[in-house]
Amino acid sequence: MEPDFLATVLLSSLSSASILLIATLGLAVVYGLMGVINLAHGEFLMVGAYSALTATQIGLPFLLAIPFAVFMTMLIGAVVELLIIRRLYGRIFDTMLATWGLGMVFNQTAVLLFGTVSPGIGMPQWNFRIGDFSLAVYPLTMIVVAALLLAFVYVLMTKTVYGMKARASIQEPQMAQAIGIDSARVNTLTFAIGCGLAGFAGAILLPIIPATPSMGLFFAVKGFLTVVVAGPVALTGTALTALGLGGGASVTASFMTSVIGDVFFFFVTALLLWLYPLGISSKWRRKL
């Protein structure tokens, strides 16, 4: 095995794992802090991608299109929380079904509005060479973005008043209410943040994954598996699982075919669930 090839595979796998982590983090936040599995997460990612695409089409620079996408998805997320999620607290499977339906509605609406194919936006064409192999720079920067995003969410949850309230609400809901935390409002914000993270993912990944109505599905599926395998310790668990599953699948895919990479992903998921039936972090003592 040539060292150049190995380095290339490692870097690109790390980048795929980071992309998976970016796409999954919002889901993990919503699951970890609200106990809600948002099956429309992939569609929020798609909404973010289309928002950013539309923004660039009307002339906004890409760097400004990202906050616009985050804003749009947070807004929609807050409305969804108020209208649907709020009525289903504590009914996890009903929430799943309702958000599944919501995902379908978003998907079909996107088909109606934008059609099934849409132009991508060009990826910055910088390349980077290792020996005979050339790698695109933009996907590699996602490693840094993922690390920054993880740090951002960690600080948001541990160092801000909102974060304290959110964690109090999930750990001891009644106690949190008893000391005057309006947990309903905290939850609305949490859900909006989760959707905003999806929107951010859709926007920042736009140069790599062009916007299509069904783009969410690909990430959503792997995202759910990652979060569920990660278990209750949402942030650390998800980061670790995304790295292991996403990276492993990507390594497998580079040596064999992408279908085998997918099979690897699903198979290892099943294996991990067999070994840790309540998620890998179910016995950890840390909480975030």
Add this chain to the structure above:
Amino acid sequence: MFEKLYKSSGLIFPALATIAALAVSGSLDAYLAFVATSWIIFGLLGLSLDVIWGRGGLLSLAQTAFYGLGGYFGAVVAINMAPTYGMSLVWALPCSALFGALIAAALGYVIFYARMGALQSTILSYTLTLLLWSVTQTFKLDVGAATIGGDNGLSGIPGFVLGFGEEAKKLKPNAAFALVVCISAAVYFVTYWLMRSNFGKIVDCIRIDIQKTELLGYDIRKVQVLNFAYSGAVAGIAGALFALWANYLNPSIFSVQEALLVPIYVLVGGLGTLAGPFLGALIIGGLSFWLGGGAAGGQTTLILGTVLILLVLFLQNGVLGALGSLWRRFMPDPNNAARLTGAVQIDTEVLEDILVEAEKTAGPAKNLSTDEAFKRFGGVIPVNKVSRDFTPGEPHSLIGPNGAGKSSFLKTCVGLYRPEGGTISLGDEDITKAPVFARVRSGMGMKNQKPQVFGEKTVRENLWIAAYARTKDSAKSDAISAQILGMLGLGAQSGVQASALSHGQQQWLDIGMVLCLAPRVVLLDEPAAGMTNEETRELSVLVRTLAKHTTVVVVEHDMEFVRTLEGHVTVLHQGKLFAEGDIKTLRANDAVLDIYLGRGEHV
């Protein structure tokens, strides 16, 4: 009359619907008959989900996987056999059912034996569907005359052929419709019978309280896997019918949209009703048909997604569920009798009879011994090398301050907690590694701190299901449950739902269920909680009588109650044995007083 009709509504109305469908099948417009056939098939697919979700309690998103795999497998067999031998059904249906059942059993084995959480189970089942969806896109294989062509699909599947031989012709749409109605009705009635049978009763109990069901001695995971396999077989049959109906299959059968439709059918019709999914499929199918565009029409997903959200929000029990609760309003409330009770009085003579009889059938009382039993949760060690022998003859009480590890000790003995070290033996048998149900079968009976009763079931059914766990015989279970019912004096409440009983009565019912098991070792965790003073006195009589025939270990906070038991008392503190003796000596023991009152150096 009215109530009888309600009780057999699951039989009468579907039978009427089948007759009606067969009656109109000849005169339907051929195209409508063709489309309506697919609705029935989707209803059958919905039924398969209702079996595992509405009854079994697992939301499986793998039903379309069993459906698709069953369809593919049945179709391949039919393509190879039908041209020469005719009769596509005879080949396709059993193969599909078997294949669907096998796949479901394999998935169920992983889910249930790994003891996955509910969410993990659902997600894993979803993984299977998605895995198939991505794999089948490129999966190409020739099997005899059949060509599975990746995303080009599998074509050339024969239609519904009933006659034998090469000459046999495929049925016209109207006849095919009637045939599918007949097959679906047959599957429905078999399912209806199965869910009412003793197997179905156990499935219901697992859904309501899985831990209690295992504490009764049922091999719950085996029942769950079997139920899942049955559901997979039904889905497989639906898949074969679909393949024969469409004459063509492709990977879109594993798509997310397809998987979404199944829970919708079930939710529209009514979860757990069995007939509901057919109604749901009919409503959804009919709606998309008359809205135009048919099942594949452009805006169908938009409408379906909205329907799903509205259903979950506003009509959780579906159409049949709503009709059922409307109907129940016009019937007398069976739970009225719950209010007519006085204090429970134990009939000690009957109790003696029961215990003597139990001794005859289940053998003599057994000792329960632990040797250095050890259990830890992270930094907490609730059971720290406890070695203790419990023998029949007099009641054993475990006392100790909150957090002393009393309940954890009982749970370790019965297997709800797996010990990390030491051994536990029942009689001469080492049961340290045995699963809960096996320990119960070897003679352990446990009542947890919180009363565990099957709330939706009546008092009599609760006792019956406990007795059946041991006897596996309906007639004997009838007799035993009637006997225990009389002993507890709950005869007037036999038809009341257990959830309508008061907390104290639920405790009695739970104890009664333990007695139905004829246990050789009885573990009772705070049985007196929630009981009145009179009831506590009765309980004391019961425990003392019980101890004459079996080994009894009681965890209790009520010192007065412990005193009346006049038995051996063990004090636990921080997971360790602290002191033992009779209650008088312990009351004079300063160290014991220290830990209870939180003074001195023992704290």
